[in-house]
Amino acid sequence: MKSKNNLYKYFYIENYGCQMNVSDSEIITSILLNHGFFLSEKIETTDIVLLNACSIREKAELSLTRKLEQLKFLKKKNKILFGITGCFSKKLKEFFLKEKKVDFFVEPDFYKKIPNIIQYISNDKIIPPSFFSKNRKETYEDIIPFSDNKKKITKFLSITRGCNNMCTFCIVPFTRGREKSSNPYSIIKECKRLYKIGYKEITLLGQNVDSYQYIIKNKSIKKDMMVKFSDLLSLLATEVPFMRIRFSTSNPHDMSESVLNVISKYPNICKHIHLPVQSGSNKILKLMNRKYSREKYINLIEKIRNIIPECSISHDIMTGFCGENEKDHQDTISLMNEIKYNYGYMFSYSPRPGTFSYKKLKDDVPKHIKKERLKEIIDLQREHSLFRMKEFIGKTQEILIEGISKRNNKNWYGRNTQNIIVVFPKKNFLSIGDTINVKILNNTSATLIGEID
Ligand code: 5AD
Numbered sequence: 001m002k003s004k005n006n007l008y009k010y011f012y013i014e015n016y017g018c019q020m021n022v023s024d025s026e027i028i029t030s031i032l033l034n035h036g037f038f039l040s041e042k043i044e045t046t047d048i049v050l051l052n053a054c055s056i057r058e059k060a061e062l063s064l065t066r067k068l069e070q071l072k073f074l075k076k077k078n079k080i081l082f083g084i085t086g087c088f089s090k091k092l093k094e095f096f097l098k099e100k101k102v103d104f105f106v107e108p109d110f111y112k113k114i115p116n117i118i119q120y121i122s123n124d125k126i127i128p129p130s131f132f133s134k135n136r137k138e139t140y141e142d143i144i145p146f147s148d149n150k151k152k153i154t155k156f157l158s159i160t161r162g163c164n165n166m167c168t169f170c171i172v173p174f175t176r177g178r179e180k181s182s183n184p185y186s187i188i189k190e191c192k193r194l195y196k197i198g199y200k201e202i203t204l205l206g207q208n209v210d211s212y213q214y215i216i217k218n219k220s221i222k223k224d225m226m227v228k229f230s231d232l233l234s235l236l237a238t239e240v241p242f243m244r245i246r247f248s249t250s251n252p253h254d255m256s257e258s259v260l261n262v263i264s265k266y267p268n269i270c271k272h273i274h275l276p277v278q279s280g281s282n283k284i285l286k287l288m289n290r291k292y293s294r295e296k297y298i299n300l301i302e303k304i305r306n307i308i309p310e311c312s313i314s315h316d317i318m319t320g321f322c323g324e325n326e327k328d329h330q331d332t333i334s335l336m337n338e339i340k341y342n343y344g345y346m347f348s349y350s351p352r353p354g355t356f357s358y359k360k361l362k363d364d365v366p367k368h369i370k371k372e373r374l375k376e377i378i379d380l381q382r383e384h385s386l387f388r389m390k391e392f393i394g395k396t397q398e399i400l401i402e403g404i405s406k407r408n409n410k411n412w413y414g415r416n417t418q419n420i421i422v423v424f425p426k427k428n429f430l431s432i433g434d435t436i437n438v439k440i441l442n443n444t445s446a447t448l449i450g451e452i453d
């Protein structure tokens, strides 16, 4: 279907939140371009503004609300359509509808309907309720995500959508639905296509990549074949042997030894695992419904370090969850001291409407305590990051050049296999997208500094 309306032709899309949202924005962009719409680089020259929302933490939702407030003048001045796509809570939707700030909402399983929705609105028609009947199978594997020609080096690719885990604090199972895995053949095809057009690194995305599974029905031998995450990784490692392969996020409960063996076996599978722990206290892990204990988690870290000694490990930790007392907090501190992660993402708990913890548990840690505990773990992580960075000094690392350093345009920046940023002086014989050996000479807590070896 081509866009028939003259009213709304140009769209602008802005992202709030995680890597998954970046990937979703590329899918939405492709869908609209395929339907005769045009991408507008500036918000001032557009007819349609799409804000791709994330509601996993309160902060992302607040910045979206602020943005809409800022854009109010545009809506008054021009006839612009405002749409919110992605993950948003029912509460947020109701608020925006009441305030008449947004023209339409599209949940993650219905992006293909955006062109029709715009058509309905431009014809002043009401969208029938049946239009959004549940679509449990949408993986978008038939859509080639949009590629920005300016940044053709690294790319995110969703391999699973949704999540079945039901951690009590998390809104994802409600906004993104049950887990769905994409067909491995489409994933391989897309990676091969990306490699052909110049991409050098792909990050496979999913809320819980380790639970990826796809059943291939083989009618001729009347036997089904199950492709698990470790199988998908081996397939990709051999089918696109010169492409770097990363993945995120791993769930400690589902990460298998076979995945670790595959990472260790193939040089093009990057040696980095993002393994959110959330808390070091067994009591809190149970309240979070995280299905592993502190001991099992530490055991898994030992396994990773045995099988892939050079592997870097990062985390997500949440402070101030319901019922967290000083002892629980100290359990998190001691776990961090035991593991000494390379880096991590740290948050304080914010109740999300609709989740189990919002409905059934008491958000009983005072704000100032949440803040203090968060600061303590951030400071500790900085110490650990410095410690881990020092381990690279004097070593030669293979770096994929991703661009020119923002701080000094005489330097390149890129990443090593462990996903650590490395900066080093530019040389004329190299260009963005090349891989080069760099000797590490110095460091900060977030960056390694080196020179070409
Ligand atoms: N409050 C704070 N942080 C949260 N996260 C998920 N839900 C919440 C919440 N309600 C964090 C978790 C998760 C990361 C993506 O976001 O640490 O791993």
Ligand code: SF4
Residues within 6 Å of the ligand: 163, 164, 165, 166, 167, 170, 171, 172, 173, 207, 208, 251
């Ligand atoms: Fe949310 Fe837990 Fe699923 Fe992660 S694993 S998306 S925290 S429910």
